[in-house]
Amino acid sequence: MSVIYLVLPLAILLAGVFVAAFIWATRSGQYDDMDSPAVRMLNDDDEPGEGR
Amino acid sequence: MASENTIKIADRVSDAQRSAVDILCAHCGLPVPRGLIEVGRGEQFCCHGCEAVYRVIHQMGLDSYYRLKQRRGGTQQPAKTTGAGYAAFDHEAFVTRCCEDRPDGLRCTAFYLEGVHCAACLWLVEKLPGVVPGVVESRLNMHKSMVRLTWDPKRVDLSKIAAALDSLGYPPHPARDVAVGAVVTRENRRELVRIGVAGAAVGNAMILAICLYAGYFTGIEDQYRTLFRWVGMGIALVALIWPGSVFFRGAWSAIRTRTPHMDLPIAIGLAAGGVAGVVNTVRGDGEVYFDSLTVLVFLLLVGRAIQRRQQRRAADAVEQLFRLTPVSARLVSGEVVTEVPIEALEQGDTVELMAGESVPVDGEVVRGSSEVDESLLTGESCPICVAVGDPVHAGSVNLSSMLRVRVRETGERTRVGALMSLVEESTRDKAPVAQAADRLAGWFVGVVLAVAAATFAFWLWLDPGRAADHTVALLIVACPCALGLATPLTLAVAIGRAARRGVLIKGGAALERMARCGTILLDKTGTVTLGKTSLVRWFGDDGVKALAAAVEAHSSHRIARAMCESLGAPDDGDDVADVLQSGAGGISARVNGQSVLIGSSEYVDQGVDRVPDWAADAIGQIAGEGLTPVLIAVEGEVLAVAGFGDALRPDARQAVDALGRMGWRMGMVSGDHNEVVDRAAKELGLSPDDTHGGVMPEQKVELVHRYSKLGPVVMVGDGVNDAAALAAATVGIAVHGGAEASLAAADIYLSRPGLTPIIGLIKASRQVIGGIRRGLGVSLAYNAVGVSLAAMGLINPLVAAVLMPISSLTVLALAVSNRAFMGEGDER
Numbered sequence A: 001m002s003v004i005y006l007v008l009p010l011a012i013l014l015a016g017v018f019v020a021a022f023i024w025a026t027r028s029g030q031y032d033d034m035d036s037p038a039v040r041m042l043n044d045d046d047e048p049g050e051g052r
Numbered sequence B: 001m002a003s004e005n006t007i008k009i010a011d012r013v014s015d016a017q018r019s020a021v022d023i024l025c026a027h028c029g030l031p032v033p034r035g036l037i038e039v040g041r042g043e044q045f046c047c048h049g050c051e052a053v054y055r056v057i058h059q060m061g062l063d064s065y066y067r068l069k070q071r072r073g074g075t076q077q078p079a080k081t082t083g084a085g086y087a088a089f090d091h092e093a094f095v096t097r098c099c100e101d102r103p104d105g106l107r108c109t110a111f112y113l114e115g116v117h118c119a120a121c122l123w124l125v126e127k128l129p130g131v132v133p134g135v136v137e138s139r140l141n142m143h144k145s146m147v148r149l150t151w152d153p154k155r156v157d158l159s160k161i162a163a164a165l166d167s168l169g170y171p172p173h174p175a176r177d178v179a180v181g182a183v184v185t186r187e188n189r190r191e192l193v194r195i196g197v198a199g200a201a202v203g204n205a206m207i208l209a210i211c212l213y214a215g216y217f218t219g220i221e222d223q224y225r226t227l228f229r230w231v232g233m234g235i236a237l238v239a240l241i242w243p244g245s246v247f248f249r250g251a252w253s254a255i256r257t258r259t260p261h262m263d264l265p266i267a268i269g270l271a272a273g274g275v276a277g278v279v280n281t282v283r284g285d286g287e288v289y290f291d292s293l294t295v296l297v298f299l300l301l302v303g304r305a306i307q308r309r310q311q312r313r314a315a316d317a318v319e320q321l322f323r324l325t326p327v328s329a330r331l332v333s334g335e336v337v338t339e340v341p342i343e344a345l346e347q348g349d350t351v352e353l354m355a356g357e358s359v360p361v362d363g364e365v366v367r368g369s370s371e372v373d374e375s376l377l378t379g380e381s382c383p384i385c386v387a388v389g390d391p392v393h394a395g396s397v398n399l400s401s402m403l404r405v406r407v408r409e410t411g412e413r414t415r416v417g418a419l420m421s422l423v424e425e426s427t428r429d430k431a432p433v434a435q436a437a438d439r440l441a442g443w444f445v446g447v448v449l450a451v452a453a454a455t456f457a458f459w460l461w462l463d464p465g466r467a468a469d470h471t472v473a474l475l476i477v478a479c480p481c482a483l484g485l486a487t488p489l490t491l492a493v494a495i496g497r498a499a500r501r502g503v504l505i506k507g508g509a510a511l512e513r514m515a516r517c518g519t520i521l522l523d524k525t526g527t528v529t530l531g532k533t534s535l536v537r538w539f540g541d542d543g544v545k546a547l548a549a550a551v552e553a554h555s556s557h558r559i560a561r562a563m564c565e566s567l568g569a570p571d572d573g574d575d576v577a578d579v580l581q582s583g584a585g586g587i588s589a590r591v592n593g594q595s596v597l598i599g600s601s602e603y604v605d606q607g608v609d610r611v612p613d614w615a616a617d618a619i620g621q622i623a624g625e626g627l628t629p630v631l632i633a634v635e636g637e638v639l640a641v642a643g644f645g646d647a648l649r650p651d652a653r654q655a656v657d658a659l660g661r662m663g664w665r666m667g668m669v670s671g672d673h674n675e676v677v678d679r680a681a682k683e684l685g686l687s688p689d690d691t692h693g694g695v696m697p698e699q700k701v702e703l704v705h706r707y708s709k710l711g712p713v714v715m716v717g718d719g720v721n722d723a724a725a726l727a728a729a730t731v732g733i734a735v736h737g738g739a740e741a742s743l744a745a746a747d748i749y750l751s752r753p754g755l756t757p758i759i760g761l762i763k764a765s766r767q768v769i770g771g772i773r774r775g776l777g778v779s780l781a782y783n784a785v786g787v788s789l790a791a792m793g794l795i796n797p798l799v800a801a802v803l804m805p806i807s808s809l810t811v812l813a814l815a816v817s818n819r820a821f822m823g824e825g826d827e828r
Helices: A006-025 A035-040 B003-011 B048-059 B064-072 B094-098 B119-126 B157-169 B177-216 B223-241 B243-255 B263-283 B290-323 B415-429 B438-464 B464-477 B481-500 B508-513 B524-528 B544-552 B558-567 B601-605 B613-622 B654-661 B672-685 B696-710 B720-728 B742-743 B756-791 B797-816
Strands: B107-113 B135-141 B146-151 B172-174 B327-335 B335-340 B350-353 B362-367 B368-372 B383-388 B403-409 B504-505 B517-522 B529-541 B574-581 B586-591 B594-599 B628-634 B638-646 B665-669 B713-717 B731-733 B748-750
Touching: A006 B177, A006 B223, A035 B119, A035 B135, B048 B157, B064 B119, B064 B243, B064 B586, B094 B335, B107 B157, B119 B135, B146 B350, B146 B383, B172 B362, B177 B290, B223 B263, B223 B290, B243 B586, B263 B290, B263 B362, B263 B438, B263 B464, B290 B481, B290 B504, B415 B720, B415 B742, B438 B464, B438 B756, B464 B508, B464 B756, B481 B504, B481 B638, B481 B756, B481 B797, B504 B508, B504 B756, B508 B756, B517 B524, B517 B654, B517 B696, B524 B529, B524 B672, B529 B558, B529 B613, B544 B558, B544 B574, B544 B586, B544 B594, B544 B748, B558 B628, B594 B601, B594 B638, B601 B628, B613 B628, B613 B638, B628 B731, B638 B672, B654 B672, B654 B756, B665 B672, B665 B696, B665 B713, B696 B713, B696 B720, B713 B720, B720 B731, B748 B756, B756 B797
Parallel strands: B517 B665, B517 B713, B713 B731, B731 B748
Antiparallel strands: B107 B146, B107 B172, B135 B146, B327 B335, B327 B350, B350 B403, B362 B403, B368 B383, B504 B748, B529 B638, B574 B586, B586 B594, B594 B628, B628 B638
């Protein structure tokens, strides 16, 4: 069971990494607009049907 | 230019074709009106705007827009272009106010776009860099209809970019409050980070707590128990110190300002639990409550975020209306007319006003004569004729022809500006009404602290070793988690549903304040009436109506337009000739060979032998009601008399009756002339005691104060002259089409025409209060049980851990199942 002394800090560290990633994503504005990017992704330049 | 052509050609379209299946507009997909179908052309358009936009899109090689639109199923909406010049956007005053220079020489600004409605719009707007050389980037936020533009000022002017957006069917309006927007964005991000951190803490604290609970039943080695408790403590402290600091700060300001606030009991609970947990962890004995504490922080943050988001959504929608108001004026210098921002105008400048434009300044007419609608400013329903030398005021609308106005006052020194400072005063004077939950919180804290002290004293006497543990257990169990969730969640659900039904609620407290019956004061012009001239009375031969409509179709006079609208489109078969308009007095023409005279009694008098007695009576009656009489004579004989005025909204009577039946005292306050107000009040069945005509904005505020001694006052209005009263009232409701000032001052805005939404609003307000009370009751019941168990020393950590989330979930379920705004007529 003493493996818990290694695994628990590791788990906390992993959680910390994800929290940090989330904070970075939020602060860089990735959650500011939840509607447009989903749509923008569909409108890429090589539209199938274009140039036909 | 092409419109007359289109209509003439359309006249020749055969009947067979007219009755064919609806032909759809090539741009927006709406059915094309039959009169506009052009034979032998591939694309048909429902309006001029759509045709113009279609040509532009085609020329720019952006036809993919239509394929995208088809595929993504965009909503149908005819295109709008204004063809405006947007030269004001290049003015220095505008650039310093609204644009931002970047170090690399590029410039940024944000525009609010009209007409953004589907995914294809996003594609089209973001194609702008490919269409207008010099535009570097164009990013559209669909939810807010805001586009952020980056461009090279050396290569292209902002006015060109704006004109391009306009020609694509998205008239741009400058975003006024970029700085405020940035603050809101930052606050949003901080809120999200707090929720994220609290959420992560909850997840991890839970896992550790489960280990500890499992150990409680099956046995656990002391070293692991200690490890879990220490790690749990670390996580809980992060949650308490970082996201939880919001509650401590709120509690501190509640203490400082001596106002009860929900944050105070929450902070006490959190602090007590945190301190006890740390002490017990360090000494290795007693209970820890780290899981409950982190869950508490997380749930409370989520509840508040949801409420704030809904309120912001409503506020955003109101904000978008603000952006539609003009920010530029046409400055006349010599014979050159340039478009400049309103801020750049100075005393003595001359500005030009087209028909239909709103007046941007206070000033004096120096050229032209026109009719000016001052209803938003004064409540006066009849437009006023102005000529050279007459004063005009900012906020009124120029109705019929072009005017040139010399500027006397601008900005805050105008009459509108003065009224706005009155609004600020009223807002400041309004006593803050504490929300139900906050009032309860004051009591709650007192009771819990008293019971805790009693428990501590009792156990100190009975068993000193366990006194601290039991007291802390009590404080934790009593922590008003559900109490804190009930109000924001119920309000959030109601505000969200209300917005879908066209009722935008800017603050949840307004809903709470309307639950008790009081007085509803209605403004007249534009609120219970339509706010525009229409046919109200008709005496005489109905058969004349068609003739009158045929003649009036040839005039652009206000009354003529009203007559055409009220009587329906004239019959195409009539042959109208010799149309002669005499100023504002009247119009004469020959219809199918008969001579027809329409106009004021003075005008028609000259053309007929004698006005019959019944007609004279009718004129007297119409004038007595405050309406404008119009006579219609055919072949020298008066056949009909029409009364024109500001007609009541079709649903006004019903709404007033329904509200009266619900126990509200109904009154009317208006700045319009007494006889006009009395007529409207009589038609609505209002008591003369509560009808006040000819009231100045300051007097409206006084009236609101007088009625508020009798209970809550709901003020319903649309104009600048109502704004101060809206702000002073317990709840201010601005109706559809209201002035900017009234939107800013009101708590609630109806985004659909009519008064019927107010009935639903009041019903919903009661349901919301009921829902909040139920939520509070349930959570108080939980607390009462928990507190008594803890006081008796019967609570163990497991019971505490189960009680907490169950009470929160119950409150959550109650909030979501509230029926407010779910009643009949709900559109889903």
